[in-house]
Amino acid sequence: MILDYETILRKIIDKSGLSKTDVEAKIKEKQIQLQDLISKEGAAHIISNELGIKLFDETPQTLKINNIQVGLNSVNLSGKILNIYETRSFQKNNRSGNIGSLLIGDETGTIRIVIWDENLIKLIKEMKQGDIIKIMNGYSKQNNNGFKELHLGGKSQILINPEGEKIQEIKITQISSRKKIKDLNNPGFAEVFGTVVDIFEPKYYNSCPICSKKLFPELDKFKCQEHGITIPKKTPVLNIYFDDGTGNIRAVLFREQAEKLMNKKENLDELKKEARGKQLLLKGKVTKNEMFNRMELVVNNLEEPDPKEIIAELENQ
Numbered sequence: 001m002i003l004d005y006e007t008i009l010r011k012i013i014d015k016s017g018l019s020k021t022d023v024e025a026k027i028k029e030k031q032i033q034l035q036d037l038i039s040k041e042g043a044a045h046i047i048s049n050e051l052g053i054k055l056f057d058e059t060p061q062t063l064k065i066n067n068i069q070v071g072l073n074s075v076n077l078s079g080k081i082l083n084i085y086e087t088r089s090f091q092k093n094n095r096s097g098n099i100g101s102l103l104i105g106d107e108t109g110t111i112r113i114v115i116w117d118e119n120l121i122k123l124i125k126e127m128k129q130g131d132i133i134k135i136m137n138g139y140s141k142q143n144n145n146g147f148k149e150l151h152l153g154g155k156s157q158i159l160i161n162p163e164g165e166k167i168q169e170i171k172i173t174q175i176s177s178r179k180k181i182k183d184l185n186n187p188g189f190a191e192v193f194g195t196v197v198d199i200f201e202p203k204y205y206n207s208c209p210i211c212s213k214k215l216f217p218e219l220d221k222f223k224c225q226e227h228g229i230t231i232p233k234k235t236p237v238l239n240i241y242f243d244d245g246t247g248n249i250r251a252v253l254f255r256e257q258a259e260k261l262m263n264k265k266e267n268l269d270e271l272k273k274e275a276r277g278k279q280l281l282l283k284g285k286v287t288k289n290e291m292f293n294r295m296e297l298v299v300n301n302l303e304e305p306d307p308k309e310i311i312a313e314l315e316n317q
């Protein structure tokens with residue numbers, strides 16, 4: 001796009017607050033300085049740069065979810081938060097950090113947002129389901145399940161409920177790795193929607209209150225390799241049988257996930273009363289238990305869908 005001299009002049013005057021005479025003098029001066037090698041327009045461009053004035057509207061186009069291609073940089077996107085997943089920590093090659101993730105949707109689809117930047121991860125606490133977020137400067141990737149994701153790093157930004165942003169009806173396109181229990185034959189990530197059919201006596205272990213890792217007794221104290229001597233937190237592990245009509249699987253729930261389902265009931269009978277028959281969406285890792293030669297689901301996220309979602313799920317089956 002080429003702007004004519006008058007347009008540039010007007011923009012500089014408007015945005016700098018300088019008078020027309022002053023701006024024109026600066027432009028003339030620049031032309032003289034460059035020995036008339038450039039046009040008036042060219043000199044005006046340089047002046048606007050020097051004054052830090054943007055001549056073009058540089059707001060990149062905000063994309064809709066179904067327009068996102070794999071491999072895009074600086075993606076801007078607005079969407080409604082459909083789900084906030086638990087922030088996970090990772091340790092890899094002496095690097096450690098956290099990964100936050102969300103599912104957002106707009107009128108054209110849904111996409112998972114993967115957040116690497118610690119400041120943005122902190123911001124997740126201020127978000128809730130149904131909030132509209134505006135994302136700036138994300139980059140798109142494809143995950144192992146073949147779905148597109150938008151990743152956010154240090155250059156990315158998130159605005160929560162920015163004024164004027166509206167999302168109409170959400171089009172659900174990507175329930176990611178939703179699987180039927182009968183198909184869980186290979187290790188990997190899976191989401192299963194089904195019913196708790198049985199529950200086993202919860203077991204407890206001592207975990208570090210900071211990093212949640214298992215603690216081992218040392219003399220009469222408990223020590224975390226990373227955090228030293230700490231006061232152990234009694235942490236549950238819960239095994240359940242989970243059935244989705246196509247089959248059943250033993251699911252293992254740790255910590256928060258177990259606590260969510262147990263809802264403060266420790267007695268097995270009470271717990272059975274509480275949890276049996278509950279319809280849940282479990283997400284986690286399918287692993288093979290070699291000892292018993294069976295597949296198990298190690299749950300890292302447990303959700304109780306609201307009734308509307310349950311109906312939609314059942315209609316999809």
Ligand SMILES: [Zn+2]
Nearest residue numbers: 208211224227
């Ligand atoms: Zn620790």
